[in-house]
Amino acid sequence: MIEKRQFYINGSWVDPKVAHDHPVINPSNEEPCATISLGSDADTDAAVAAAKAAFPAWAATSVAERKSYVEGILKQFEKRRDEMAKAISLEMGAPIELAFGSQAGSLEWHLRNFLVAIDEIQWLKPMGSKGDTMIAQEPIGVVGLITPWNWPMNQVTLKVVPAMLAGCTCVLKPSEEAPLSSMLFAEFVHDAGVPAGVFNLVNGDGAGVGTRLSGHPDVEMISFTGSTRAGRAISRTAAETLKRVTLELGGKGANLVFADADDGAVERGVRHMMQNSGQSCNAPSRMLVERPYYDRAVEIATSVANTIKVAPADQKGDHIGPVVNKRQWDQIQNYIQKGIEEGARLVAGGLGLPEGMNRGYYVRPTVFADVKPGMTIEREEIFGPVLAMMPFDTEEEAVKVANDTPYGLTNYVQSGNQERRHRLALQLKAGMVEMNGKARAAGAPFGGVKASGRAREGGVWGIEEFLEAKAISGWN
Numbered sequence: 001m002i003e004k005r006q007f008y009i010n011g012s013w014v015d016p017k018v019a020h021d022h023p024v025i026n027p028s029n030e031e032p033c034a035t036i037s038l039g040s041d042a043d044t045d046a047a048v049a050a051a052k053a054a055f056p057a058w059a060a061t062s063v064a065e066r067k068s069y070v071e072g073i074l075k076q077f078e079k080r081r082d083e084m085a086k087a088i089s090l091e092m093g094a095p096i097e098l099a100f101g102s103q104a105g106s107l108e109w110h111l112r113n114f115l116v117a118i119d120e121i122q123w124l125k126p127m128g129s130k131g132d133t134m135i136a137q138e139p140i141g142v143v144g145l146i147t148p149w150n151w152p153m154n155q156v157t158l159k160v161v162p163a164m165l166a167g168c169t170c171v172l173k174p175s176e177e178a179p180l181s182s183m184l185f186a187e188f189v190h191d192a193g194v195p196a197g198v199f200n201l202v203n204g205d206g207a208g209v210g211t212r213l214s215g216h217p218d219v220e221m222i223s224f225t226g227s228t229r230a231g232r233a234i235s236r237t238a239a240e241t242l243k244r245v246t247l248e249l250g251g252k253g254a255n256l257v258f259a260d261a262d263d264g265a266v267e268r269g270v271r272h273m274m275q276n277s278g279q280s281c282n283a284p285s286r287m288l289v290e291r292p293y294y295d296r297a298v299e300i301a302t303s304v305a306n307t308i309k310v311a312p313a314d315q316k317g318d319h320i321g322p323v324v325n326k327r328q329w330d331q332i333q334n335y336i337q338k339g340i341e342e343g344a345r346l347v348a349g350g351l352g353l354p355e356g357m358n359r360g361y362y363v364r365p366t367v368f369a370d371v372k373p374g375m376t377i378e379r380e381e382i383f384g385p386v387l388a389m390m391p392f393d394t395e396e397e398a399v400k401v402a403n404d405t406p407y408g409l410t411n412y413v414q415s416g417n418q419e420r421r422h423r424l425a426l427q428l429k430a431g432m433v434e435m436n437g438k439a440r441a442a443g444a445p446f447g448g449v450k451a452s453g454r455a456r457e458g459g460v461w462g463i464e465e466f467l468e469a470k471a472i473s474g475w476n
């Protein structure tokens with residue numbers, strides 16, 4: 001059993017002020033795999049005080065110096081990537097190959113992109129060609145970073161690295177479900193020699209450390225990724241101190257598949273949906289298919305879902321792992337039940353554990369066909385390997401259904417018709433539109449609209465979230 005009760009505050013690992021043990025459960029076997037502590041207000045205050053004390057000196061460092069510390073973090077990661085993959089896999093159930101690949105790899109990817117993007121920031125620039133007004137970009141101050149469990153290193157890197165590069169100091173509260181990877185990240189920061197107080201980590205839950213950070217008068221900004229529910233709660237708590245709040249929240253992505261889509265489009269959509277056991281905010285969870293291609297698409301989706309294996313996270317090979325915990329498992333089962341009751345046609349997977357499994361939070365890769373707009377599984381984020389398929393007759397109808405959701409994170413278009421793709425890309429209400437399976441370029445902003453939150457992470461946009469613009473006149 002791993003014992004990691006300490007927090008990383010002011011450059012050292014310190015005991016919690018009040019003992020409050022919390023088990024981390026391995027979702028592959030439902031057994032506790034680690035003990036951490038949940039922090040108290042006093043622990044949070046100590047971390048914020050350390051970050052506040054470190055801020056003036058850190059903000060005054062040169063960009064080159066901050067970059068060299070971040071490069072040091074990358075070097076530590078390169079030495080210990082295996083450990084990082086194992087921590088992620090153990091705490092949240094990502095299959096080990098996914099954990100080593102995209103999950104841990106996201107740290108390197110984002111970090112390298114930020115090292116490029118930081119050179120594009122104009123710290124002091126004249127406004128327009130005439131006049132003597134200058135615009136200075138300055139770090140906002142102490143920032144609180146609150147992250148979820150589903151892509152733990154992805155989200156931690158998307159917050160800690162730009163905050164540090166911008167010249168901010170920070171307090172990270174990772175998810176209490178998946179704290180091990182973040183504690184390893186803290187070791188990377190320490191071993192990279194980052195000055196004391198620049199980065200601090202306090203474990204805890206939303207009601208405790210999360211709320212204290214969100215309402216703390218010395219925290220200038222909260223950057224949050226997680227559920228829409230928690231995003232609202234944080235915004236309310238933060239309102240009193242008028243801090244900046246940036247939110248990356250849930251999604252209910254629509255994937256519009258036209259009859260002229262490439263042959264691999266449906267399979268790609270199903271696999272994307274099931275990856276990480278469906279626990280991705282940008283999952284293409286609603287597949288809308290043009291009527292002439294609909295029956296064939298349902299056939300393909302059924303057979304692809306039936307070939308997706310489910311297995312423990314530490315097992316090598318191509319499969320999905322469990323979902324993160326019992327609460328998520330129960331919630332997903334409820335959604336599958338609702339889908340059946342409301343009359344959607346179950347064509348793959350369904351209720352209960354996959355055949356031959358009796359322990360672990362495993363969900364059968366599930367596909368519903370003939371889902372209708374307004375059904376619960378069409379409206380709500382399931383956060384599990386459950387795909388909803390529905391036919392459409394016209395492009396206008398597809399856009400209407402795609403946009404008729406409280407969310408707006410990523411929508412997808414599969415079509416060989418470029419004019420149509422261009423039209424749709426502008427009509428879909430979302431922070432991101434991915435077409436024909438093409439990934440966004442390095443440093444492209446990640447974020448949503450409406451109930452998906454309104455932050456932008458990654459690249460230049462992701463760094464500017466942590467900066468304030470100051471307008472200075474009379475410069476000349």
Ligand code: NAD
Nearest residue numbers: 147148149174175206210211226227230233248249250281
């Ligand atoms: P969650 O909202 O329950 O928890 C996320 C984090 O917020 C955790 O660290 C938790 O302790 C903390 N928290 C919870 N309540 C809080 C409160 N009242 N005040 C302060 N902190 C609080 O979410 P989760 O279950 O860990 O993650 C799943 C959700 O995250 C999904 O809805 C998913 O779509 C969303 N998500 C969004 C993105 C994105 O970039 N848009 C990325 C990943 C996950």
